[in-house]
Amino acid sequence: MAYQFNFAALEPYWTQFVRGCWLTILLATLAIMVGLMIGIVVALARRSQIKALDFVAVCYIELIRNTPFLVQVFFIYFGLPALGLSFSPWSAAVLALSVNCGAFAAEVIRGGIDAIPRGQYEAGRALGLKPLQIFRYIVLKPALRIIYPALSGQFILALLTTSIVSSISAEELTAIAQSIDTLTFRSFEIYIVATLLYLTMAMLFATIFKAIDRAYFSYPVR
Amino acid sequence: MIRQFGLNEALFILSGIQATIALSLIAFVGGGIFGLLIALLRTAENKIAGRLAAAYIDFFQGTPLLMQLFLVFYGLPAFGIQVNQWVAVTIGLTLHASAFLGEIWRGSIQAVPLGQMEASRALGLHYKDRLVSVILPQAFRLSIAPTVGFLVQLIKGTSLAAIIGFVELSRSAQIIASTTYKPLLAYGLVAIFYFILCFPLSRLSAMAERRLSVSR
Numbered sequence: 045m046a047y048q049f050n051f052a053a054l055e056p057y058w059t060q061f062v063r064g065c066w067l068t069i070l071l072a073t074l075a076i077m078v079g080l081m082i083g084i085v086v087a088l089a090r091r092s093q094i095k096a097l098d099f100v101a102v103c104y105i106e107l108i109r110n111t112p113f114l115v116q117v118f119f120i121y122f123g124l125p126a127l128g129l130s131f132s133p134w135s136a137a138v139l140a141l142s143v144n145c146g147a148f149a150a151e152v153i154r155g156g157i158d159a160i161p162r163g164q165y166e167a168g169r170a171l172g173l174k175p176l177q178i179f180r181y182i183v184l185k186p187a188l189r190i191i192y193p194a195l196s197g198q199f200i201l202a203l204l205t206t207s208i209v210s211s212i213s214a215e216e217l218t219a220i221a222q223s224i225d226t227l228t229f230r231s232f233e234i235y236i237v238a239t240l241l242y243l244t245m246a247m248l249f250a251t252i253f254k255a256i257d258r259a260y261f262s263y264p265v266r
Numbered sequence: 267m268i269r270q271f272g273l274n275e276a277l278f279i280l281s282g283i284q285a286t287i288a289l290s291l292i293a294f295v296g297g298g299i300f301g302l303l304i305a306l307l308r309t310a311e312n313k314i315a316g317r318l319a320a321a322y323i324d325f326f327q328g329t330p331l332l333m334q335l336f337l338v339f340y341g342l343p344a345f346g347i348q349v350n351q352w353v354a355v356t357i358g359l360t361l362h363a364s365a366f367l368g369e370i371w372r373g374s375i376q377a378v379p380l381g382q383m384e385a386s387r388a389l390g391l392h393y394k395d396r397l398v399s400v401i402l403p404q405a406f407r408l409s410i411a412p413t414v415g416f417l418v419q420l421i422k423g424t425s426l427a428a429i430i431g432f433v434e435l436s437r438s439a440q441i442i443a444s445t446t447y448k449p450l451l452a453y454g455l456v457a458i459f460y461f462i463l464c465f466p467l468s469r470l471s472a473m474a475e476r477r478l479s480v481s482r
Binding site: 047106107109110111112113114115116118119122123125126127200205206207208210211218231232235236239242243246247250 | 327340341346423426448449450453460461
């Protein structure tokens with residue numbers, strides 16, 4: 045039996061696909077931004093002198109990294125209302141993605157900070173720079189350079205992970221594809237289109253990130 | 267009728283772990299076999315084979331796992347192949363794993379110093395002997411940490427089977443959450459189960475990575 049592809053049936057819905065892409069990018073961007081902030085705080089906590097702070101940070105990182113994102117989303121969206129914390133699907137999605145990104149970003153950022161030789165800090169101090177100045181003028185750029193590839197990879201990963209929030213019907217590309225599915229019943233065609241859209245977005249961002257890398261971080265090291 | 271959340275409910279969720287482990291293992295082994303092929307194609311001297319393998323890897327690394335599962339789930343019936351959820355999910359996860367393992371092992375193979383390949387060629391070994399006796403044993407050592415790391419990712423990935431209705435750990439938690447109206451408990455518990463499954467593997471992966479970097 046030959047399957048009759050009918051992509052024309054999807055044509056009326058192209059604006060919705062575009063909207064889905066936009067929401068997906070928006071979700072990933074929000075998640076990576078909030079996730080970075082969480083990541084910086086947690087990375088600092090990991091290097092803190094206070095043992096309890098370090099312990100809490102480790103628990104957070106390990107708990108998030110060793111449980112499926114789907115369960116994290118369900119826990120936040122369906123579980124937390126029992127504690128009086130209710131979210132709309134969209135804000136639950138942003139929260140879950142941010143908390144998830146935060147744990148991965150924390151490890152990346154810690155690696156970046158740890159990779160700066162101690163001598164750099166000492167040299168900064170010897171020059172009479174204040175701690176914040178040392179961070180701003182000496183540590184930040186080389187640290188950014190080290191963590192940049194991992195962070196840009198993290199963004200693309202977040203972009204792909206957003207598809208899972210369709211399970212709590214937060215609106216993004218996958219959820220929109222599913223709703224078009226219920227109207228047209230052209231499941232296979234719809235998911236082919238959605239998959240290709242994800243692929244295009246992922247490759248587009250990978251290209252942009254590579255260009256940024258070349259422009260800002262490709263100075264000679266030695 | 268609202269069920270109470272008791273030991274039976276906890277055990278019901280736990281019973282889903284069998285399917286999660288089975289699914290992970292099948293996809294890991296199947297993906298491993300197919301992934302080795304991808305890695306070899308990717309590192310082969312034949313340019314076309316390398317390109318094809320690279321495109322295969324890029325596709326699976328550039329699209330969401332959920333979409334990959336949907337494509338198999340809706341795609342096979344479109345070609346007249348009726349499969350149940352078990353088969354669809356297994357095929358989807360196996361293909362997914364093969365691309366990721368293929369990429370990990372490509373990295374490991376290419377991390378073996380080029381001189382090793384040249385030396386074994388100079389000794390007159392054939393391609394197969396060069397691979398089996400010289401390159402792969404060294405690449406294997408390098409690949410342990412990221413491979414175990416990927417197994418954790420794969421176990422977490424099996425949770426997406428729940429979305430197409432396959433009953434494993436996550437789906438059984440969903441069922442209990444909706445029959446007992448205790449979602450916090452159900453999802454908290456299932457998170458702990460996943461953690462118990464994944465955490466030792468994560469530690470193992472980190473340990474392998476440390477040990478390897480010390481010995482080099």
